[in-house]
Amino acid sequence: xxxxxxxxxxxxxxxxxxxxxxxxxxxxxxxxxxxxxxxxxxxxxxxxxxxxxxxxxxxxxxxxxxxxxxxxxxxxxxxxxxxxxxxxxxxxxxxxxxxxxxxxxxxxxxxxxxxxxxxxxxxxxxxxxxxxxxxxxxxxxxxxxxxxxxxxxxxxxxxxxxxxxxxxxxxxxxxxxxxxxxxxxxxxxxxxxxxxxxxxxxxxxxxxxxxxxxxxxxxxxxxxxxxxxxxxxxxxxxxxxxxxxxxxxxxxxxxxxxxxxxxxxxxxxxxxxxxxxxxxxxxxxxxxxxxxxxxxxxxxxxxxxxxxxxxxxxxxxxxxxxxxxxxxxxxxxxxxxxxxxxxxxxxxxxxxxxxxxxxxxxxxxxxxxxxxxxxxxxxxxxxxxxxxxxxxxxxxxxxxxxxxxxxxxxxx
Amino acid sequence: xxxxxxxxxxxxxxxxxxxxxxxxxxxxxxxxxxxxxxxxxxxxxxxxxxxxxxxxxxxxxxxxxxxxxxxxxxxxxxxxxxxxxxxxxxxxxxxxxxxxxxxxxxxxxxxxxxxxxxxxxxxxxxxxxxxxxxxxxxxxxxxxxxxxxxxxxxxxxxxxxxxxxxxxxxxxxxxxxxxxxxxxxxxxxxxxxxxxxxxxxxxxxxxxxxxxxxxxxxxxxxxxxxxxxxxxxxxxxxxxxxxxxxxxxxxxxxxxxxxxxxxxxxxxxxxxxxxxxxxxxxxxxxxxxxxxxxxxxxxxxxxxxxxxxxxxxxxxxxxxxxxxxxxxxxxxxxxxxxxxxxxxxxxxxxxxxxxxxxxxxxxxxxxxxxxxxxxxxxxxxxxxxxxxxxxxxxxxxxxxxxxxxxxxxxxx
Numbered sequence: 001x002x003x004x005x006x007x008x009x010x011x012x013x014x015x016x017x018x019x020x021x022x023x024x025x026x027x028x029x030x031x032x033x034x035x036x037x038x039x040x041x042x043x044x045x046x047x048x049x050x051x052x053x054x055x056x057x058x059x060x061x062x063x064x065x066x067x068x069x070x071x072x073x074x075x076x077x078x079x080x081x082x083x084x085x086x087x088x089x090x091x092x093x094x095x096x097x098x099x100x101x102x103x104x105x106x107x108x109x110x111x112x113x114x115x116x117x118x119x120x121x122x123x124x125x126x127x128x129x130x131x132x133x134x135x136x137x138x139x140x141x142x143x144x145x146x147x148x149x150x151x152x153x154x155x156x157x158x159x160x161x162x163x164x165x166x167x168x169x170x171x172x173x174x175x176x177x178x179x180x181x182x183x184x185x186x187x188x189x190x191x192x193x194x195x196x197x198x199x200x201x202x203x204x205x206x207x208x209x210x211x212x213x214x215x216x217x218x219x220x221x222x223x224x225x226x227x228x229x230x231x232x233x234x235x236x237x238x239x240x241x242x243x244x245x246x247x248x249x250x251x252x253x254x255x256x257x258x259x260x261x262x263x264x265x266x267x268x269x270x271x272x273x274x275x276x277x278x279x280x281x282x283x284x285x286x287x288x289x290x291x292x293x294x295x296x297x298x299x300x301x302x303x304x305x306x307x308x309x310x311x312x313x314x315x316x317x318x319x320x321x322x323x324x325x326x327x328x329x330x331x332x333x334x335x336x337x338x339x340x341x342x343x344x345x346x347x348x349x350x351x352x353x354x355x356x357x358x359x360x361x362x363x364x365x366x367x368x369x370x371x372x373x374x375x376x377x378x379x380x381x382x383x384x385x386x387x388x389x390x391x392x393x394x395x396x397x398x399x400x401x402x403x404x405x406x407x408x409x410x411x412x
Numbered sequence: 413x414x415x416x417x418x419x420x421x422x423x424x425x426x427x428x429x430x431x432x433x434x435x436x437x438x439x440x441x442x443x444x445x446x447x448x449x450x451x452x453x454x455x456x457x458x459x460x461x462x463x464x465x466x467x468x469x470x471x472x473x474x475x476x477x478x479x480x481x482x483x484x485x486x487x488x489x490x491x492x493x494x495x496x497x498x499x500x501x502x503x504x505x506x507x508x509x510x511x512x513x514x515x516x517x518x519x520x521x522x523x524x525x526x527x528x529x530x531x532x533x534x535x536x537x538x539x540x541x542x543x544x545x546x547x548x549x550x551x552x553x554x555x556x557x558x559x560x561x562x563x564x565x566x567x568x569x570x571x572x573x574x575x576x577x578x579x580x581x582x583x584x585x586x587x588x589x590x591x592x593x594x595x596x597x598x599x600x601x602x603x604x605x606x607x608x609x610x611x612x613x614x615x616x617x618x619x620x621x622x623x624x625x626x627x628x629x630x631x632x633x634x635x636x637x638x639x640x641x642x643x644x645x646x647x648x649x650x651x652x653x654x655x656x657x658x659x660x661x662x663x664x665x666x667x668x669x670x671x672x673x674x675x676x677x678x679x680x681x682x683x684x685x686x687x688x689x690x691x692x693x694x695x696x697x698x699x700x701x702x703x704x705x706x707x708x709x710x711x712x713x714x715x716x717x718x719x720x721x722x723x724x725x726x727x728x729x730x731x732x733x734x735x736x737x738x739x740x741x742x743x744x745x746x747x748x749x750x751x752x753x754x755x756x757x758x759x760x761x762x763x764x765x766x767x768x769x770x771x772x773x774x775x776x777x778x779x780x781x782x783x784x785x786x787x788x789x790x791x792x793x794x795x796x797x798x799x800x801x802x803x804x805x806x807x808x809x810x811x812x813x814x815x816x817x818x819x820x821x822x823x824x
Binding site for chain 2: 016019020023050053054056057058059061062064065066068069071072073075076078079080081082083084086087092093094099120144
């Protein structure tokens with residue numbers, strides 16, 4: 001007998017019919033002899049509806065009350081799923097994040113899970129019940145205040161529960177049937193991956209592959225929980241995210257991201273401590289910085305460029321403005337019309353020349369590269385926004401990812 | 413400085429505009445120097461919508477999950493009201509029933525409040541905040557399960573909080589502007605009452621006056637909390653429900669109720685213990701019995717009639733059926749086409765002849781009386797359903813309630 005965690009996203013529980021469909025699927029897993037913990041998101045667009053209601057009464061709602069409001073969403077879907085399971089003859093118990101012992105820090109709207117206390121979940125499983133847990137929410141034990149986990153929070157709930165309860169598998173059910181070598185809406189030849197390593201998935205997620213957020217992959221990697229990303233509308237296998245993959249591809253896939261903006265500070269004096277001062281200031285302003293590139297200038301000064309989520313661009317701008325004079329820089333500019341394209345694959349560590357092929361493929365497609373950043377298993381380039389789709393197609397065609405593979409342990 | 417509890421029903425918080433209207437009203441009360449606890453119902457018809465969703469996934473949803481589902485309703489309205497108050501510059505804190513220390517028994521869907529633990533509400537008030545509490549919900553401290561209080565639950569929450577926190581007034585805001593001498597939809601000349609005693613209000617509520625449920629009146633009476641029933645859409649005073657009224661009317665009003673059914677057991681042997689056996693059986697089946705009348709028959713047997721909520725009629729029928737043979741009765745019948753009309757007034761205790769005038773007025777209107785039941789301050793008659801409106805009008809015209817008054821302490 002296994003313990004499975006199954007997470008169903010908003011599309012999978014968008015209406016009563018789909019909830020009944022999920023219930024039949026869960027009931028089947030339970031009847032096959034498994035213990036099951038189910039994590040659910042709010043139904044369909046209901047979180048958006050609640051946010052819209054909030055903005056109709058207050059353009060800047062207090063974060064504490066926003067969390068109180070939004071946590072109603074999963075409360076509704078989890079109770080309905082429990083009812084639907086009872087109709088299938090499968091005993092079930094729904095629990096809020098707080099009841100399921102999801103403890104978090106105090107950061108309303110973007111809380112991080114700090115601990116999981118498993119008593120009520122464990123009791124429910126021991127009573128032979130399917131335990132349904134509200135995703136995306138927790139409680140700060142110090143203040144007893146309800147919190148939400150922010151983007152990707154339901155996946156994080158699922159993977160964290162899977163690790164705390166030592167589940168055999170964490171299944172993430174979504175409306176696509178796995179992780180692809182590139183976004184299929186951009187690359188018609190994109191192929192579904194059968195498996196991908198945690199490290200590769202982290203780079204794909206950081207590069208913009210939206211199916212699985214980096215935060216849940218990190219938890220899965222830390223605690224060694226295999227994650228199976230699959231469709232709730234189909235029976236076939238999706239993509240397994242795990243420690244080691246059976247075959248190590250040189251290139252796993254191409255990800256892209258159009259949600260960032262680029263900030264460039266020109267003519268920064270080239271002396272120690274300048275970058276530290278800049279990025280400390282940005283951290284204090286709670287700006288998430290992604291890529292950082294420093295270009296050596298000709299006149300003894302340098303240009304520093306970094307990317308941030310577009311939603312943080314204003315905050316980055318406010319934080320940077322006073323620093324420009326203080327540092328004696330020439331000026332700064334924010335550019336939202338950029339996009340990032342990333343090539344990811346654990347095999348490129350030992351495969352020289354991949355970077356050169358990336359730059360050549362983009363050059364052949366007449367695409368200018370504005371920033372470059374690399375890790376041992378990723379190459380990312382910032383390009384003009386309007387060039388991103390041709391860039392993704394060019395890289396996918398150059399590497400045709402799933403074909404270029406080598407056996408683990410082979411000589412190559 | 414006073415402590416006020418204000419309860420706003422679903423119609424008062426049906427959409428963002430109305431929530432902002434309520435927020436302005438609450439903010440005004442707060443700015444006038446009062447401490448305020450606000451109790452809210454779910455928005456408009458949202459509880460009905462949730463019930464409909466539940467029935468789409470399961471025709472017989474488990475009560476525990478139904479409570480989990482329905483408590484999302486007030487969670488949404490209370491968070492939105494807190495946001496709207498912040499927009500008015502008034503600091504506010506929303507609390508679920510559980511967070512506000514509303515402890516109940518374990519009866520899902522119809523829980524009773526057993527205790528109120530006031531810490532978080534008190535802390536919020538001491539921090540200078542308006543404290544908003546979700547009506548209709550609580551928590552069973554033994555199982556830690558969330559419960560709902562059933563019909564009239566939000567009013568009960570408000571009056572119980574008012575008594576626990578020793579509030580000066582409990583204001584019940586609704587979509588009508590007070591308690592009337594009769595249902596204004598039936599009697600065009602019905603008048604709003606300025607005040608009514610707890611005892612009279614209990615009889616009016618039991619007689620079918622739906623504005624305020626008996627359970628909250630009982631709590632108000634037990635703890636001496638004055639209740640002010642008024643409209644959230646108008647500024648004028650509504651109806652005060654309190655211990656003693658300034659003037660004691662002989663007749664306070666006419667109430668009617670079409671939600672009951674009548675059960676009659678014919679030819680019951682007239683021996684001790686028969687009624688006890690019958691009503692014990694009904695109590696075990698959790699059937700709420702309202703009026704009970706035993707008519708002496710001619711042949712040494714009696715007929716026993718009683719009324720129950722129509723929703724309990726099936727259960728009453730199932731409980732009664734086996735008893736008929738056991739008791740040696742002739743048979744039984746359930747009649748749903750009945751209605752109850754009640755005349756209520758504390759002054760009728762000392763005013764002979766009121767009952768006779770009731771029967772004469774109904775006879776003159778050619779309305780047949782099927783059952784009669786009286787208390788010191790009420791006379792109730794069961795009539796055919798189609799006669800109820802003429803009956804209400806006949807009694808209202810006969811007594812023209814607000815006119816027949818006498819001064820408290822006068823000789824009369």
